[in-house]
Amino acid sequence: MRRDLKGDATRLGLMALPVAFFGVFFAWPVVSIVDRGLRPDGAWRFGRIGETLSRPDILDVLGFTVWQALASTGLTLLVALPGAYVFARFDFPGKGVLRAVVTVPFVLPTVLVGTAFLALVGRNGLTDELWGLRLDTSVWAILLAHVFFNYAVVVRTVGGLWSQLDPRQEEAARVLGASRWRAWRTVTLPALAPSVAAAALMVFLFTFTSFGVVQILGGDQYSTLEAEIYRQTARLLDLSTAAVLTLVQFAAVGAILGVHAWTVRRRETALRLVAPERTARRPRGAGQWTLLAGVLLSVALLILLPLGVLVERSFAGPHGYGLGYYRALGSLDESGTFLVPPLEAIGNSLRYAVAATAIAVLIGGLAAAALTRRAGRLVRGFDALLMLPLGVSAVTVGFGFLITLDEPPLDLRASWILVPLAQALVGVPFVVRMMLPVLRAVDERLREAAAVLGASPWRAWREVDLPMVRRALLIAAGFAFAVSLGEFGATVFIARPDRPTLPVAVARLLGRPGELNYGQAMALSTILMVVCAVSLLLLERLRTDRTSGEF
Amino acid sequence: MLSIEDATVRFGERAVLDAVDLDVAEHEIVCVLGPSGSGKSTLLRAVAGLQPLDAGRVLLGGADQAGVPVHRRGVGLMFQDHQLFPQRDVGGNVAFGLRMRGARKAERAERVGELLDLVGLPGAERRSVAALSGGEQQRVALARALAPSPRLLMLDEPLGQLDRGLRERLVVELRQLFGRLGTTVLAVTHDQGEAFALADRLVVMRDGRIAQSGAPADVWARPASEFVARFLGFDNIVAARVTGAVAQTAWGKVPVPDGSPEGERRLLVRPGGVRLVEEGPAWTVESRTFRGSQVVVRLRPAEGPDLEAELPLREAPEEGARVGVEFRVEDVVVLGDDGP
Numbered sequence A: 001m002r003r004d005l006k007g008d009a010t011r012l013g014l015m016a017l018p019v020a021f022f023g024v025f026f027a028w029p030v031v032s033i034v035d036r037g038l039r040p041d042g043a044w045r046f047g048r049i050g051e052t053l054s055r056p057d058i059l060d061v062l063g064f065t066v067w068q069a070l071a072s073t074g075l076t077l078l079v080a081l082p083g084a085y086v087f088a089r090f091d092f093p094g095k096g097v098l099r100a101v102v103t104v105p106f107v108l109p110t111v112l113v114g115t116a117f118l119a120l121v122g123r124n125g126l127t128d129e130l131w132g133l134r135l136d137t138s139v140w141a142i143l144l145a146h147v148f149f150n151y152a153v154v155v156r157t158v159g160g161l162w163s164q165l166d167p168r169q170e171e172a173a174r175v176l177g178a179s180r181w182r183a184w185r186t187v188t189l190p191a192l193a194p195s196v197a198a199a200a201l202m203v204f205l206f207t208f209t210s211f212g213v214v215q216i217l218g219g220d221q222y223s224t225l226e227a228e229i230y231r232q233t234a235r236l237l238d239l240s241t242a243a244v245l246t247l248v249q250f251a252a253v254g255a256i257l258g259v260h261a262w263t264v265r266r267r268e269t270a271l272r273l274v275a276p277e278r279t280a281r282r283p284r285g286a287g288q289w290t291l292l293a294g295v296l297l298s299v300a301l302l303i304l305l306p307l308g309v310l311v312e313r314s315f316a317g318p319h320g321y322g323l324g325y326y327r328a329l330g331s332l333d334e335s336g337t338f339l340v341p342p343l344e345a346i347g348n349s350l351r352y353a354v355a356a357t358a359i360a361v362l363i364g365g366l367a368a369a370a371l372t373r374r375a376g377r378l379v380r381g382f383d384a385l386l387m388l389p390l391g392v393s394a395v396t397v398g399f400g401f402l403i404t405l406d407e408p409p410l411d412l413r414a415s416w417i418l419v420p421l422a423q424a425l426v427g428v429p430f431v432v433r434m435m436l437p438v439l440r441a442v443d444e445r446l447r448e449a450a451a452v453l454g455a456s457p458w459r460a461w462r463e464v465d466l467p468m469v470r471r472a473l474l475i476a477a478g479f480a481f482a483v484s485l486g487e488f489g490a491t492v493f494i495a496r497p498d499r500p501t502l503p504v505a506v507a508r509l510l511g512r513p514g515e516l517n518y519g520q521a522m523a524l525s526t527i528l529m530v531v532c533a534v535s536l537l538l539l540e541r542l543r544t545d546r547t548s549g550e551f
Numbered sequence B: 001m002l003s004i005e006d007a008t009v010r011f012g013e014r015a016v017l018d019a020v021d022l023d024v025a026e027h028e029i030v031c032v033l034g035p036s037g038s039g040k041s042t043l044l045r046a047v048a049g050l051q052p053l054d055a056g057r058v059l060l061g062g063a064d065q066a067g068v069p070v071h072r073r074g075v076g077l078m079f080q081d082h083q084l085f086p087q088r089d090v091g092g093n094v095a096f097g098l099r100m101r102g103a104r105k106a107e108r109a110e111r112v113g114e115l116l117d118l119v120g121l122p123g124a125e126r127r128s129v130a131a132l133s134g135g136e137q138q139r140v141a142l143a144r145a146l147a148p149s150p151r152l153l154m155l156d157e158p159l160g161q162l163d164r165g166l167r168e169r170l171v172v173e174l175r176q177l178f179g180r181l182g183t184t185v186l187a188v189t190h191d192q193g194e195a196f197a198l199a200d201r202l203v204v205m206r207d208g209r210i211a212q213s214g215a216p217a218d219v220w221a222r223p224a225s226e227f228v229a230r231f232l233g234f235d236n237i238v239a240a241r242v243t244g245a246v247a248q249t250a251w252g253k254v255p256v257p258d259g260s261p262e263g264e265r266r267l268l269v270r271p272g273g274v275r276l277v278e279e280g281p282a283w284t285v286e287s288r289t290f291r292g293s294q295v296v297v298r299l300r301p302a303e304g305p306d307l308e309a310e311l312p313l314r315e316a317p318e319e320g321a322r323v324g325v326e327f328r329v330e331d332v333v334v335l336g337d338d339g340p
Helices: A002-038 A047-053 A056-089 A095-107 A110-121 A126-131 A140-162 A167-175 A180-208 A212-218 A225-235 A239-267 A285-315 A324-329 A344-372 A377-391 A394-404 A418-441 A444-452 A457-486 A502-510 A515-545 B040-048 B090-100 B105-118 B134-146 B164-181 B192-198 B216-221 B226-231
Strands: B002-011 B014-024 B029-033 B055-060 B075-078 B152-156 B185-189 B201-206 B209-214 B237-243 B246-249 B252-255 B263-269 B274-277 B283-291 B294-300 B307-312 B322-327 B332-335
Touching: A002 A047, A002 A239, A002 A344, A002 A377, A002 A394, A002 A418, A047 A056, A047 A239, A056 A095, A056 A140, A056 A180, A056 A225, A056 A239, A056 A285, A095 A140, A095 A285, A095 A457, A095 A515, A110 A126, A110 A140, A110 A212, A110 A285, A110 A502, A110 A515, A140 A180, A140 A212, A140 A285, A140 A418, A140 A457, A167 A180, A180 A239, A180 A418, A212 A225, A225 A239, A225 A394, A239 A377, A285 A324, A285 A515, A324 A515, A344 A377, A344 A418, A344 A457, A344 A502, A344 A515, A377 A418, A394 A418, A418 A457, A444 A457, A444 B075, A457 A502, A457 A515, A502 A515, B002 B040, B014 B040, B014 B055, B014 B209, B029 B040, B029 B192, B040 B055, B040 B075, B040 B152, B040 B185, B075 B134, B090 B105, B090 B134, B105 B134, B134 B152, B134 B164, B164 B192, B185 B192, B192 B216, B201 B216, B201 B226, B209 B216, B209 B226, B226 B237, B226 B263, B226 B332, B237 B332, B246 B263, B252 B322, B274 B307
Parallel strands: B029 B185, B029 B201, B075 B152, B152 B185
Antiparallel strands: B002 B014, B002 B055, B201 B209, B237 B246, B237 B263, B246 B252, B263 B332, B274 B322, B283 B294, B283 B322, B294 B307
């Protein structure tokens, strides 16, 4: 029993820092906002919850939010699961580049994703010009943008594990008389289920809290909770309605996370993991080539085309193609949109993202290590807590930072660290989600073997777990980095005017009328895209270079 | 070297180890034998510190190990399915324990080479463990466990996953190797052949308790209880009333050794101690099983349980023949109770 106590102590030690981090930089700001909304003059006004929720316009928002999130999740899985398979099991030229390509959309500012799709399927967009087809008046534009945006979530989360599943398990089932489909369904699918559930959950959360995309493509017709919270906070200054909606979103997300934790817990098994290089091979036969071609086509239409249109517009000046918009980024214009040349946003974004990644990996890594051990109720609660930032309005968090972290002992308003802290908050759930399945798949007895051979618990973790999870760690770090680069909802509130990040600068440009601003926004977005692509490509390099290190 | 005193481990209500006492002397090879679920693996895990004790203590070299973490106990444990580190090559696996003890690189390389020679895999340092056969993995696991020169080496079903021929060869190799190195060994297995071939001393476990302990030959000759006898593969067991030198059984009168306990008992007759005679044909030959130069004949009495007799090939009667039976006193054992 003494050892169990010690294990608990270790776990609490690992959890301490993440819990403190979440308490100060997440719970406190959010609670403060809710407090201001529901207790404006020192007395609780719970009646406002009922009043707000019985308003027909709010009910419409709620209904639409749920419906579009479900539809988007289903559609994303449908399109992206074949993609996950292709990335996991097939080996083809340019795979690394393509993997980076499908990931880029995810880190683009949501406002920009909306704009890219507007340029593609909206008024005077590409399809409008070619065939007179416009989707921006229907919900399809939103759904397609959500698929575009979340494709990588499924490919990365599911494909990452899939590529490490031993194909011989499926072969064993085939030999036992299962058809190809049956073998997949009975052997691979159950092994993948937790990661599919994790991916679906993430997609649902992102689309449930979708903001920028809906803002651009939904117009006045469609509005999600998050967009409504922003409208109430920033435009109508109606903090009480915003607080109620934040609570509703919180409750809904909590419920979803509860269900998710329950399904994952039922499925936790130690998987046989093998090196991904050993599972991928060149496609064989007409069926597999068709599948590969289908996936490549869907990537081309859904992801490359909008991005292509985006890049095309960044070069398309009023007098033909050229670098005019890019040159304009290097100087201050007279309109006062910026205090510094927009190009400086690149450096800001990179610096912030590096700091945010370091924080997210530290906090998320500690949390994942704590969660690896057999979970009690307390730990499961902690697991759910870590996921909450994904579901809580970034707008609320950003605004909360401003009203809570502005006085001693924690006056961070003037400090550069404020932005990375907010961005890390969004990155931590990714790190935990990606580390955990792999950490849990490490056989406990390998650690025991290391311990018997003289490795202390920390050494055993370093020698046994770390080499096996290094890959997942790098993927997680890459994701945290990318998410930090693209974070918009909170950053827009807290980034200082003289230190804008790329997405904030893009949004500021888009908010101004005129062709030059629009073109500059496109140019800056293209730069952001390139920055992301280069970072991810570097990561791909790192991942393959590193074979099993000895001594 | 190793003393286990009153060791108890409970999983919920069930005692997996129930007040176990066991001593292993320096250079001794002790084999714990028992069916699955008898607590033998838990015993090893308790000694290694992987399983906390609910009561009792473990002493190594006279020092109480309570509070000593796994990695400071200086014991070796070979896991049932080896648990080689998949991301390291053979050399990396064998050198692991040496690295944990801070051995220098040159020293490690030398020792790894030495051990791989010892287990019959010279020059295998750079091979990937995934590419090894079961027998080779087994050897690497052994080399890995031996490399840091543990004061006590523990083996959990060391040969469990290997095929029979390889197993029989390896068990002989292992015994020779341990003898040469003077290793103190505590092994657990459910295979009697393995245990008898490997051990200086046998410990038979049942339901978390020690059912019998002693030299393999003694355990074989005098199983302490019906459980041990049946576990060793003896089925000629019958209820008996022992008075003096004779036992009254369903098989008729059976002579018992001097000093056997008297009263209502269970009686074991080893198959080799059954002789067929002409007179009094009360037994029918049911079946014959060939075991090398011997034949095991299954005999059915008029009443009572079947009896097995082990006979030389030429003396074996045909199936269906009717025969008489005599018992040799030196192959009769009056069994004790199955313990408290």
